[in-house]
Amino acid sequence: MAVKISAEKCKGCSLCVKACPFSAIEMVDKKAVINDKCTACGACVEKCNFGAITKDEEKAGKDLSAYRDVWVFAEQRGGVITPVVFELLGKGRELATDIGGVNLCAILLGKDLGDMTKQLFEAGADVVYTANSDLLANYTADGYTKVISEAIDEFKPEIVLYGATHIGRDLAPRIAARVNTGLTADCTKLDIDEETKGILQTRPAFGGNLMATIKCPNHRPQMSTVRPGVMTKAKPQPGRMGQVVPVTLKLQESDIRTKILEIVKTAKDMVSLTDAEIIVSGGAGLGDASGFELIKKFADRVGGVVGASRAAVDAGWIDHSHQVGQTGTTVKPKIYIACGISGAIQHLAGMQTSDIIIAINKSPIAPIFEVADYGIVGDLYQVLPELMEAWS
Amino acid sequence: MKILVCVKQVPNTNEVKINPKTGTLIRDGVESILNPDDDNALEAALQIKDKNEGTNVTVISMGPPQAADVLIECMAKGADDAILLSSRAFGGADTWATSNTIAGAIRKIADYDIIFAGRQAIDGDTAQVGPQIAERLGIPQVTYVEEVLKCEDGKLTVKRQLEDGYEMIEIPTPCLLTAVKELNTPRYMSVKGIYDACEREITVWNETDIPVSPDEIGINASPTKVYRSFTPKPKGRGMMVEGTPKEAAAKVTEELKKKHFL
Numbered sequence: 001m002a003v004k005i006s007a008e009k010c011k012g013c014s015l016c017v018k019a020c021p022f023s024a025i026e027m028v029d030k031k032a033v034i035n036d037k038c039t040a041c042g043a044c045v046e047k048c049n050f051g052a053i054t055k056d057e058e059k060a061g062k063d064l065s066a067y068r069d070v071w072v073f074a075e076q077r078g079g080v081i082t083p084v085v086f087e088l089l090g091k092g093r094e095l096a097t098d099i100g101g102v103n104l105c106a107i108l109l110g111k112d113l114g115d116m117t118k119q120l121f122e123a124g125a126d127v128v129y130t131a132n133s134d135l136l137a138n139y140t141a142d143g144y145t146k147v148i149s150e151a152i153d154e155f156k157p158e159i160v161l162y163g164a165t166h167i168g169r170d171l172a173p174r175i176a177a178r179v180n181t182g183l184t185a186d187c188t189k190l191d192i193d194e195e196t197k198g199i200l201q202t203r204p205a206f207g208g209n210l211m212a213t214i215k216c217p218n219h220r221p222q223m224s225t226v227r228p229g230v231m232t233k234a235k236p237q238p239g240r241m242g243q244v245v246p247v248t249l250k251l252q253e254s255d256i257r258t259k260i261l262e263i264v265k266t267a268k269d270m271v272s273l274t275d276a277e278i279i280v281s282g283g284a285g286l287g288d289a290s291g292f293e294l295i296k297k298f299a300d301r302v303g304g305v306v307g308a309s310r311a312a313v314d315a316g317w318i319d320h321s322h323q324v325g326q327t328g329t330t331v332k333p334k335i336y337i338a339c340g341i342s343g344a345i346q347h348l349a350g351m352q353t354s355d356i357i358i359a360i361n362k363s364p365i366a367p368i369f370e371v372a373d374y375g376i377v378g379d380l381y382q383v384l385p386e387l388m389e390a391w392s
Numbered sequence: 393m394k395i396l397v398c399v400k401q402v403p404n405t406n407e408v409k410i411n412p413k414t415g416t417l418i419r420d421g422v423e424s425i426l427n428p429d430d431d432n433a434l435e436a437a438l439q440i441k442d443k444n445e446g447t448n449v450t451v452i453s454m455g456p457p458q459a460a461d462v463l464i465e466c467m468a469k470g471a472d473d474a475i476l477l478s479s480r481a482f483g484g485a486d487t488w489a490t491s492n493t494i495a496g497a498i499r500k501i502a503d504y505d506i507i508f509a510g511r512q513a514i515d516g517d518t519a520q521v522g523p524q525i526a527e528r529l530g531i532p533q534v535t536y537v538e539e540v541l542k543c544e545d546g547k548l549t550v551k552r553q554l555e556d557g558y559e560m561i562e563i564p565t566p567c568l569l570t571a572v573k574e575l576n577t578p579r580y581m582s583v584k585g586i587y588d589a590c591e592r593e594i595t596v597w598n599e600t601d602i603p604v605s606p607d608e609i610g611i612n613a614s615p616t617k618v619y620r621s622f623t624p625k626p627k628g629r630g631m632m633v634e635g636t637p638k639e640a641a642a643k644v645t646e647e648l649k650k651k652h653f654l
Contacts, residue, residue: 141523141533166554170535173487173520177527182488182615185518200619205516206405212621219615257532261549261560321555326517335653349624356653357630358644364632373630374647376640386641391654 003044005032009052019047067220070096071157073148074108074120074128075167077139078263081116083233083274084163088226089123090234091190092161095199098192102158103127107247109136109147121242124234129155131247135256138263139167142256145174151247152179157221159199161190164225172225182216187224188330190231198222208326208349229274229330230353273322273329278304278337279354281324282312283347285340285361285380289317294381295339298388307331307351309341325350337387339380343368360384393447395437396501398494398509398525399430399466401459405514426462429510431578433571437508438470438579440543448472450501454482454493460594467589468581475501479598484611491524492613496604497597498529506548507568511536519570526568534561538574 005016005025012030025032025044032052045053070092075082089104096104103126108116110132117128131147152160152175160175162168164186176183189202193215199222201214216222273279280299282292292306299306307329308322324331326346336354341347343359343366351357352371359372360380369375376383403422426434434451441447451466453459454477463474475497482493498504507526512519519535526533538558539551552559553572563569581589599609607613631647633640648654 141535145527166536166552169519170523170533173518173523174527174533176488176520177491177524180488180615182486183520184616185487185516185520204624205621206403209405209623210621211624213619214616215619216616257564258534259562261562263554263557263559265557335648356648356651369632370629374644375630375632376637376644377632378637378640382637383641386637387644390641390645 003034003053003055005034006052006054007031009050011050011052013049015047015049016044016053019044064218064220067156067158069103069105069127069155069157069159070099071129071160071221072104072106072125073160073162073168073171074106074116075139075163075165076108076110076116077167079110079112079116081119082163082165082167082228084165084168084226084228085120086123086233086236087228087231088161088163089120089125091226091231092159093124093234095159095190095192099158099197105129105157107131107148107151109133109144111137117244119236122236122238122240124237124240125242127243127245129245129247131249131251133249133251135251135253138260139171140256140258140260141170141174142258143251144171145178146255147247147249147251149175149178150250152221154248155245160221160223162223162225164227168225172223176223179221181219181221181223182214183223183225184214184216185225187226188230190224190226199224204326204349208345227330229332272305273307273324273331276305276331277334278302279307279324279331279333279335279351280304280337280339281307281309281341281351282318282339283309283341284311284315285342286312286317287340289315291340291381292318294384298337298384301388302391304333304335304337307336309347310344311341338368338372339384341368342366343371393440393444393506394504395440395447395449396498396504396507397430397434397437397449397451397466397471398507398522399434399451399453399462400427400510400513401425401453401455401462402427402513402515424458424461426465427510427513427515429512429514429571429573431510432573432575433508433510433569434466434469434471435576435578436537436540436569436571437506439576440506440540441470444543450475452494452497453477454485454490457596460596463594464589465581467592468585469579470585474592474594476594476596477598477602478596481599481606481610484614485609486614486616487518487520487524488615489609489611489613491521491528492604492608493599493602494521495525495528496602496608498525500597500602505565507531507566509568509570511570511572522568522570529566529568531566531568532563533568533570534563535570536572537569538572540569540575 072088105127106120106125107129162172184201187201191200282295307324308318313323326349330350334355338359357372359368364377437449449471450473451471509522536553538553542549
C-alpha cells in the first residue's frame with residue numbers, strides 16, 4: 001500500500017481512524033496501524049497533525065521500469081489449454097520483439113501441468129510460471145485472482161494478455177482492480193508505441209461502429225483481454241524448451257468462497273468456428289430453419305463449419321454457439337461464405353478479416369457486398385448447389 | 393433480504409449508424425435505453441422479491457442527470473428505491489474509476505445480501521465493472537449467470553454460462569452476480585407502476601456524499617486513456633459476379649483456384 005504511518009511520529013491521537021472512509025486504520029498499542037482495507041485514498045494524510053502519515057504519490061510512476069516481460073494467461077479447462085492462448089503467444093512474441101530484450105512468458109495454473117507446459121514452450125514461451133495445486137484444477141475467480149495478482153507483484157510483468165473468454169473476462173477485471181492497473185476489454189489489435197514502448201490497444205465499441213485505441217501510460221502491468229479468433233496462432237516448434245518457474249503459492253482452501261458443484265459440457269466444441277478454414281454461414285435469407293440443412297451439407301462437403309447471423313440465431317433456427325459477429329464469435333477463416341446474410345455492422349465486425357469472403361444475397365444493395373471479395377446476387381438455394389457441384 | 397441492482401443508461405447501439413460521407417457516428421435521434429443485460433439483472437432481483445416478502449430492491453446508476461429516466465423505469469417495474477450517482481467529477485471514468493465510485497456508494501449503503509449487475513453494457517461491451525465492484529467490496533462473484541436455482545439464507549446456487557456448457561456454483565452472500573439475457577425475460581412496466589414511480593424521489597449522490605477520494609474517481613483517476621477513436625474502414629467491395637447461378641458458381645470457383653484457395 002502506498003500510505004504509510006510512521007510509528008515514531010504517531011502520537012496515538014486516533015484522528016486518522018475517524019477520517020478513514022474504509023475503516024482501514026486501527027489503534028494497536030496506542031499507535032495507528034493500516035490494515036488491508038486501505039485503498040490508498042489518502043484521506044488520512046492531511047488529518048494527521050504530526051506529519052506521521054505519508055502517501056507515496058509517484059510510486060507507480062517511479063516503479064514502471066521495474067516491470068518487464070510480456071505475459072500470457074495460459075487458460076486451461078480440464079487440463080486442455082484453451083486455443084486462444086496460442087493466439088496470444090503468437091501476438092505476445094511480436095510485442096516482445098517490438099519492445100526488445102524482454103521474455104515472452106506464460107502463467108499456468110492447474111494441476112498436472114507437465115504436458116501443458118511443454119506445449120507452451122513449443123508455442124513460443126521462454127518462461128512458464130506455474131502454480132500447481134488441487135485448488136487450482138478448475139477455475140475460480142477467488143483462487144485465480146489471488147495467485148495471479150501475487151505473481152504479478154512478485155515478478156512484475158510489463159504486459160499481461162488474457163483471452164476474452166467467459167473465464168478471462170471474469171478474472172482479468174478482478175486482477176486489474178486488485179493490482180490497481182488499467183484493463184482494456186476485447187482488444188482486436190495490439191501494437192507497441194515506438195516512442196514510449198507502451199502498448200496500444202485497439203477495440204471495437206458501440207457494437208463495432210467505432211474503434212478506440214487505448215493506452216495505459218502510468219500503471220503497470222498494462223493488461224488486455226483479446227477476442228478469440230483475432231490474432232494469428234504461433235507455429236509450434238517441436239522440442240523447443242524454456243524455463244519453468246514455480247510461483248510462491250499462498251493459496252488456502254478458505255480463500256475460495258465459491259464452490260463448483262458441477263461442470264457440464266453441452267456444445268460439442270467451442271473452438272470449431274475460430275479454428276475453421278472454411279465457414280459457411282446462413283442468415284435471415286434462409287427463410288426457415290431447414291435452410292441450415294443445405295448449409296450443413298455444403299459445409300460438410302468442403303470440410304467447413306456452419307456459422308450463422310444473429311437474425312438466424314434470434315429466430316431460433318440454430319444454436320447461439322454458431323453465431324458470428326460482435327456478440328458471437330469473431331472468425332478469420334480462409335474462406336467465408338455468407339448466405340442470405342444482409343451484413344449488419346455487428347456481423348461484419350466478426351468476419352470481415354476473413355481472407356476471402358463470398359456473399360450470396362437476393363438484394364444487390366445488401367451491405368454484405370461492401371466487404372465481399374465475390375458477390376453473387378441471386379437465390380442461395382440455386383447458387384449454393386451449383387457452387388457445391390463446381391467445387392467437388 | 394436487501395438486493396442492489398447496478399444499471400446503466402446506454403444509447404441503443406443497434407440504432408447507431410455511420411454517416412458514410414463523413415465516417416462519423418450518427419447519434420441524433422438514437423434513443424437512450426436501459427442496458428439490456430441490466431434489465432435481466434433487475435428482473436432476477438424482482439423475481440426474488442416476488443418470492444420473499446420483505447425484500448428490498450434498490451437500483452443504482454452512475455451517469456448524467458438524465459440517467460434518472462432509467463431509474464424511474466426500474467421503479468415502475470418494481471424496484472423500491474433508486475440512487476443516482478451524478479457529478480461532473482465522475483465523468484470520463486474508465487471501468488477502474490467507475491467501479492470505485494459505485495463501490496463507494498455501496499459501502500455507504502452498507503447493508504446488502506446480493507448485488508446484481510448486467511454482464512456488460514452495449515455501448516462499451518467491457519463486462520469489467522461488475523467484477524471490479526465485487527473486488528472493491530471484497531465479496532465473491534459469479535459472472536454470466538443464466539439461472540438462479542436456489543436462494544437460501546446465506547447462500548445461492550447459480551448456473552454460470554460457459555462457451556461450451558455451464559457450471560453449477562454455490563456462492564455465499566453477500567455476493568455479486570452478473571446476468572446474461574438467458575437468465576429471464578424482463579417484465580414490462582405496469583401502468584400503476586409508472587404512475588407510482590413518477591411520484592417517488594430518486595436519491596442523488598455526488599462525490600461528497602460517498603466515501604471515495606477525489607483521486608480515485610473520474611477521468612484523471614482512470615488508468616486507461618483513450619488515445620484515439622476512429623470508424624473502422626470498410627474492407628471494400630470486390631467483384632460482383634454476374635450470370636446464371638451455374639455461371640456465377642463456375643466463375644467464383646475459377647477465381648479461387650487461380651488464387652490457390654481451392
